[in-house]
Amino acid sequence: MAYRRTANVISRMRDNRSKILAAALDMVAEGGWQNAQMARVARRAGVSVGSVYRYFPSKAALFSEVLATVSTRETGVLAQIAETNAKPAFRLRRALSTFVSRALQGRRMAYAMIAEPCEPGIDATKVEWRRKLSETFLKIVEDGQRTGDFYSGDPLTATACLAGALMEPLAGPLAPTEELDEVRVRALSHEITETCMRLVCTPDAACEVEEKEQ
Amino acid sequence: MAYRRTANVISRMRDNRSKILAAALDMVAEGGWQNAQMARVARRAGVSVGSVYRYFPSKAALFSEVLATVSTRETGVLAQIAETNAKPAFRLRRALSTFVSRALQGRRMAYAMIAEPCEPGIDATKVEWRRKLSETFLKIVEDGQRTGDFYSGDPLTATACLAGALMEPLAGPLAPTEELDEVRVRALSHEITETCMRLVCTPDAACEVEEKEQ
Amino acid sequence: MAYRRTANVISRMRDNRSKILAAALDMVAEGGWQNAQMARVARRAGVSVGSVYRYFPSKAALFSEVLATVSTRETGVLAQIAETNAKPAFRLRRALSTFVSRALQGRRMAYAMIAEPCEPGIDATKVEWRRKLSETFLKIVEDGQRTGDFYSGDPLTATACLAGALMEPLAGPLAPTEELDEVRVRALSHEITETCMRLVCTPDAACEVEEKEQ
Amino acid sequence: MAYRRTANVISRMRDNRSKILAAALDMVAEGGWQNAQMARVARRAGVSVGSVYRYFPSKAALFSEVLATVSTRETGVLAQIAETNAKPAFRLRRALSTFVSRALQGRRMAYAMIAEPCEPGIDATKVEWRRKLSETFLKIVEDGQRTGDFYSGDPLTATACLAGALMEPLAGPLAPTEELDEVRVRALSHEITETCMRLVCTPDAACEVEEKEQ
DNA sequence: AATGAATGAGAATTCATTCAT
DNA sequence: AATGAATGAATTCTCATTCAT
Numbered sequence: 001m002a003y004r005r006t007a008n009v010i011s012r013m014r015d016n017r018s019k020i021l022a023a024a025l026d027m028v029a030e031g032g033w034q035n036a037q038m039a040r041v042a043r044r045a046g047v048s049v050g051s052v053y054r055y056f057p058s059k060a061a062l063f064s065e066v067l068a069t070v071s072t073r074e075t076g077v078l079a080q081i082a083e084t085n086a087k088p089a090f091r092l093r094r095a096l097s098t099f100v101s102r103a104l105q106g107r108r109m110a111y112a113m114i115a116e117p118c119e120p121g122i123d124a125t126k127v128e129w130r131r132k133l134s135e136t137f138l139k140i141v142e143d144g145q146r147t148g149d150f151y152s153g154d155p156l157t158a159t160a161c162l163a164g165a166l167m168e169p170l171a172g173p174l175a176p177t178e179e180l181d182e183v184r185v186r187a188l189s190h191e192i193t194e195t196c197m198r199l200v201c202t203p204d205a206a207c208e209v210e211e212k213e214q
Numbered sequence: 215m216a217y218r219r220t221a222n223v224i225s226r227m228r229d230n231r232s233k234i235l236a237a238a239l240d241m242v243a244e245g246g247w248q249n250a251q252m253a254r255v256a257r258r259a260g261v262s263v264g265s266v267y268r269y270f271p272s273k274a275a276l277f278s279e280v281l282a283t284v285s286t287r288e289t290g291v292l293a294q295i296a297e298t299n300a301k302p303a304f305r306l307r308r309a310l311s312t313f314v315s316r317a318l319q320g321r322r323m324a325y326a327m328i329a330e331p332c333e334p335g336i337d338a339t340k341v342e343w344r345r346k347l348s349e350t351f352l353k354i355v356e357d358g359q360r361t362g363d364f365y366s367g368d369p370l371t372a373t374a375c376l377a378g379a380l381m382e383p384l385a386g387p388l389a390p391t392e393e394l395d396e397v398r399v400r401a402l403s404h405e406i407t408e409t410c411m412r413l414v415c416t417p418d419a420a421c422e423v424e425e426k427e428q
Numbered sequence: 429m430a431y432r433r434t435a436n437v438i439s440r441m442r443d444n445r446s447k448i449l450a451a452a453l454d455m456v457a458e459g460g461w462q463n464a465q466m467a468r469v470a471r472r473a474g475v476s477v478g479s480v481y482r483y484f485p486s487k488a489a490l491f492s493e494v495l496a497t498v499s500t501r502e503t504g505v506l507a508q509i510a511e512t513n514a515k516p517a518f519r520l521r522r523a524l525s526t527f528v529s530r531a532l533q534g535r536r537m538a539y540a541m542i543a544e545p546c547e548p549g550i551d552a553t554k555v556e557w558r559r560k561l562s563e564t565f566l567k568i569v570e571d572g573q574r575t576g577d578f579y580s581g582d583p584l585t586a587t588a589c590l591a592g593a594l595m596e597p598l599a600g601p602l603a604p605t606e607e608l609d610e611v612r613v614r615a616l617s618h619e620i621t622e623t624c625m626r627l628v629c630t631p632d633a634a635c636e637v638e639e640k641e642q
Numbered sequence: 643m644a645y646r647r648t649a650n651v652i653s654r655m656r657d658n659r660s661k662i663l664a665a666a667l668d669m670v671a672e673g674g675w676q677n678a679q680m681a682r683v684a685r686r687a688g689v690s691v692g693s694v695y696r697y698f699p700s701k702a703a704l705f706s707e708v709l710a711t712v713s714t715r716e717t718g719v720l721a722q723i724a725e726t727n728a729k730p731a732f733r734l735r736r737a738l739s740t741f742v743s744r745a746l747q748g749r750r751m752a753y754a755m756i757a758e759p760c761e762p763g764i765d766a767t768k769v770e771w772r773r774k775l776s777e778t779f780l781k782i783v784e785d786g787q788r789t790g791d792f793y794s795g796d797p798l799t800a801t802a803c804l805a806g807a808l809m810e811p812l813a814g815p816l817a818p819t820e821e822l823d824e825v826r827v828r829a830l831s832h833e834i835t836e837t838c839m840r841l842v843c844t845p846d847a848a849c850e851v852e853e854k855e856q
Numbered sequence: 857a858a859t860g861a862a863t864g865a866g867a868a869t870t871c872a873t874t875c876a877t
Numbered sequence: 878a879a880t881g882a883a884t885g886a887a888t889t890c891t892c893a894t895t896c897a898t
Contacts, residue, residue: 462762588811589834589838589841591806592806592807592808595810628840
């Protein structure tokens with residue numbers, strides 16, 4: 001009995017923690033960082049404000065975790081691509097276009113992650129997320145440098161540039177006010193991907209891949 | 215007499231407006247957007263809160279102007295480089311490394327301009343600053359495409375990528391917590407510049423320039 | 429246990445809301461709309477400013493409710509009289525004199541309700557109060573028109589005129605600066621009532637009633 | 643020379659005072675009491691803020707005078723009617739309908755004078771204006787009582803009631819949000835006038851007059 | 857007499873966090 | 878463990894009035 005009760009309590013706790021985190025994530029996904037007040041999160045999660053503070057020591061901690069969650073999800077998708085055995089240029093192109101496509105879907109959240117100002121306290125985690133995103137490209141870049149398909153040079157700088165070059169041209173189009181049709185999305189996606197490719201990939205290697213893709 | 219009186223009043227007014235703007239700019243340069251409260255700005259400028267509102271209709275307006283001032287200053291420097299008659303690749307390399315160097319000096323301000331979240335009301339101007347920065351590279355990129363030194367493709371995407379690739383690898387090092395020595399600054403500067411070059415510039419054209427530079 | 433706890437909390441909440449409302453009402457009753465600052469209300473109610481905002485979304489909302497409370501109280505008294513089975517003229521006279529008497533007691537509040545300017549945000553409710561006051565007379569007037577004791581004509585205009593004719597001669601005497609003795613109060617009350625009677629009631633019907641009253 | 647200079651100065655002073663007063667009046671006539679800030683008045687009058695304070699010791703003083711000006715203008719029109727030799731009931735009806743018509747033209751100003759909350763400091767003058775309006779009817783009422791056309795009773799109360807009965811039903815229709823067409827204006831005007839007549843005028847006397855008017 | 861820049865007290869409102877129950 | 882009422886510091890913005898020039 002005692003054991004089961006404990007188990008229930010723990011699982012209820014897990015539940016609450018998850019519910020709160022999910023609620024917070026949803027709010028950001030819908031209204032960005034501005035939407036994010038502790039009381040609202042609590043209400044949305046169906047718990048009290050006090051409970052939010054039981055599981056998260058502060059607002060910054062909660063939303064940092066939200067950011068980290070999304071960060072992990074997105075970099076996870078890219079990491080899978082990075083671990084393939086395909087040619088580095090192929091993997092890179094795939095990773096880049098995947099990032100752009102996913103951003104242009106979940107737009108509001110992507111905007112929050114990429115361009116929207118957030119609470120100063122969450123800031124550090126945002127930097128971390130950008131670092132992680134860079135890192136995701138690291139394996140691909142290193143592989144490419146090894147095969148000679150990619151330029152040599154400090155791979156950390158290269159990947160950071162990659163991340164920036166990927167996000168910056170998205171900032172405008174992701175803005176909540178912007179209207180995006182299917183055609184524009186495709187064009188944007190292609191253009192950004194190809195431009196970013198050049199950042200690390202020699203023209204020859206890049207071309208070769210394109211042929212293979214077809 | 216009347217003339218001088220008027221002149222004095224006007225110059226005092228100019229003074230005050232400038233003093234307020236300068237104070238606001240200094241505060242951002244020292245403590246980022248977080249430092250930015252109207253009352254503090256007033257005190258620092260040596261005027262009353264009301265006077266701040268005489269010259270700037272709102273907090274957002276004041277700090278937008280701060281942002282615009284820095285933006286104009288920085289893009290101005292780059293624009294001068296862009297208008298040179300040198301080879302596009304040369305101009306580009308010069309512009310890129312100038313941007314990085316200047317950022318790594320005024321670090322706190324650069325961090326505010328590049329990575330730190332700001333008030334939503336100021337955000338619009340921040341977007342504008344990023345757009346202007348992209349635009350600064352536009353002339354160079356178009357020239358380079360014309361001469362064939364640069365890759366073809368949508369120049370607007372290319373310049374946005376350029377801006378992102380330039381700023382992103384700076385975000386980490388600029389963070390107020392980071393320690394930077396002379397050596398690291400140089401390495402960083404060189405590495406970022408060369409990586410960004412590749413985004414738009416064919417390897418041949420890029421090399422050629424390097425020789426010329428020496 | 430749990431039940432009692434909940435009950436206590438709820439009753440405490442009711443208490444606080446009431447305390448705040450009561451405090452706000454008292455302040456108006458003592459110093460009119462000028463006395464009405466959120467911080468002062470909070471202090472007087474013995475709660476924090478934040479608590480005031482927990483129960484009332486804005487200053488306008490709080491004081492609108494104050495106004496509505498008084499409005500309901502006063503029109504309630506009159507409505508009871510209106511629903512009597514007595515002759516319309518009798519009911520009307522009774523309602524009018526009751527209104528005047530009550531106003532000449534709670535003078536400061538009556539002044540606030542009748543003559544003192546209030547914040548524009550509260551104004552809508554003040555208009556509503558005047559409308560309600562008119563409406564209170566509506567049943568009596570319609571009954572009187574049916575029995576032929578009252579003049580015919582648009583009853584809505586008649587009741588509005590009635591309300592105005594009732595309040596206007598009170599505005600001066602209610603002014604906080606004015607001194608009122610018992611005699612003057614009586615005379616005023618009688619005079620106003622009888623004058624207002626004539627607005628809707630034919631002389632014959634009015635007289636008849638007077639006899640009955642004695 | 644000196645004399646003429648003085649004369650000029652004085653006339654310029656008169657000019658300025660008038661200009662300021664006129665500007666203030668216009669502002670109220672256009673946007674009500676809310677529109678009324680000293681700086682705006684100054685700008686509109688084409689003088690400096692300081693000059694406004696040269697001629698009017700305070701905001702309350704300025705706008706009290708605005709109120710008094712309009713008050714005088716309106717009561718003046720009514721006073722002329724009151725001084726006629728026509729039958730009291732005729733004069734009264736004429737005065738009442740004139741008041742209503744004029745109000746339904748200059749609506750914004752009428753709203754400010756009758757229904758809109760104003761600055762507390764102007765309050766006293768507003769009471770005064772209402773008193774003056776009452777007083778305007780005094781001569782007519784006294785004449786009517788003398789001829790026996792009007793009911794007897796305290797004429798001061800009667801006239802105050804008259805003023806209230808006249809203004810109250812106007813408060814709603816004058817609201818800046820309300821739409822008024824020609825038909826409604828006529829109906830309103832007639833209804834209010836006739837209802838107010840009954841306040842002081844016996845039915846017989848009132849009828850007689852109507853015939854004469856035709 | 858005129859100017860208008862400067863003043864600064866005040867007022868409303870927000871929301872992360874705490875803690876008694 | 879859960880609740881959610883209470884807290885109150887912090888911040889922006891307004892505008893009548895003053896006074897040096």
